Amino acid sequence: MEKLSLIFAFLFFYIAILPALNCKPVDVVVDFQFPLGVRYEEVHVEKNSHLVGWLTLTEFGYEELQLTLELRLPEGFELASSSLGYTKTGYTYSLKRTVKETIPLTWSFIVKTPDEIGVFPVNLTVILEHQGEVVYSETFSRILFLGLKPKYSASISVKAPCNPDGSFDARMCTGVFVVEEFSENPILYFLGLMRKYTSLIGFSRIDVDLGDNASLLPVTLEVTLSSVSGEPAEGITLVHPGFESEGAEAKSSLSIYVKADEKGRVSAVVPLIALKDLDELEGDYRLKIRVRRLGS
Known part of the structure; x- marks a missing residue:
């Protein structure tokens, strides 16, 4: 009789823990x-x-x-x-x-x-x-x-050139970048073994004011650099850590995903990086900025 009770106890234990083992x-x-x-x-x-x-x-x-x-x-x-x-x-x-x-x-x-x-x-x-x-x-x-919320009106301003952290001197924000070529290795340059080279042209600061009703609104800034004729700028790229470029070939455009502050304001700093000799890049360019509600 004791042996029979032991067998039933074992079966009950086995059945009780089986679901836990499978799941x-x-x-x-x-x-x-x-x-x-x-x-x-x-x-x-x-x-x-x-x-x-x-x-x-x-x-x-x-x-x-x-x-x-x-x-x-x-x-x-x-x-x-x-x-x-x-x-x-x-x-x-x-x-x-x-x-x-x-x-x-x-x-x-x-x-x-x-x-x-x-x-x-x-x-x-x-x-x-x-x-x-x-x-x-x-x-x-x-x-x-x-479609239940009114569209926002965006006031956009650009400060260029500016410092990497976005600070700027209003007297210097003329929209003109003056860049002097330098060599990555001046010793090799003076020995005639390396040509002059520079990559960073400068920084531009973009400020967008969407109004108080856009407090903490997530938005997308689409930034495009083009020639005066409207063609994508060649030899210059817009890059920044954490930003997503619009395609591998479209180096003159950039999408920035940000959230407005409590007063509906957004700021972003965009660098200009040279991919060619500066002599080939001299000229006038246009910076086009489009603001969209994130996901629209």
């Missing part, structure tokens, strides 16, 4: 930005516009998991572009992938909004499964206010 905890790190740079739920966007979305997912705990993404858009919205393949049922877009432990999965996409005014919900559900059993499920939501 161990999983840590999931998800970064969902929609529109790009926005991680909060309610956001004002423009109607009839294109919104960029970005998802990064990393799981810790399983060597391999099956991932399902379900993006549910309101009627009239459209998934215009996707970096990953998907299937569509009505206004729901589904993606299935296998994810490996500690290896991030990224998904970028573009959603086209309709030419309507209203409040629209967008939901993204993330599901992770192990051998057919769900180990993680979470829904991320956005409430999009389309």
Whole structure:
């Protein structure tokens, strides 16, 4: 009789711990930005516009998991572009992938909004499964206010040249850069073994005032350097750590993603970098600045 009780106790113990062995905890790190740079739920966007979305997912705990993404858009919205393949049922877009432990999965996409005014919900559900059993499920939501907020008027000014930190002397901000060529290695230059060379032309400071109603508004500054005739400037690049260039070939343009301060003001410092001899770059140039609400 004692032996029989021992057997039943063992069976009860085995059955009780079996689910825990098959379904161990999983840590999931998800970064969902929609529109790009926005991680909060309610956001004002423009109607009839294109919104960029970005998802990064990393799981810790399983060597391999099956991932399902379900993006549910309101009627009239459209998934215009996707970096990953998907299937569509009505206004729901589904993606299935296998994810490996500690290896991030990224998904970028573009959603086209309709030419309507209203409040629209967008939901993204993330599901992770192990051998057919769900180990993680979470829904991320956005409430999009389309065309319900008045457009902002931007006052833009440029201070050039300026110092690298953005400070400037108003008497020197004439828009004229005077650059003297120098050699990276003056000894080799004087020996005739190296020509003169310079890369940094100078810095320009861009100030944008969007007004008090644009407090803490995330915006995109699109900066383009062109010749007087309107053609992209050749031999000069706009670069800055942390900024994203608009394509590998478009070195004369730059997109800057920033957030306005509490008074709706934005400032950015843009360097001018020479890619050719200065003699070839002498002349007049135009700096074009376009301000857009982030995600529009």
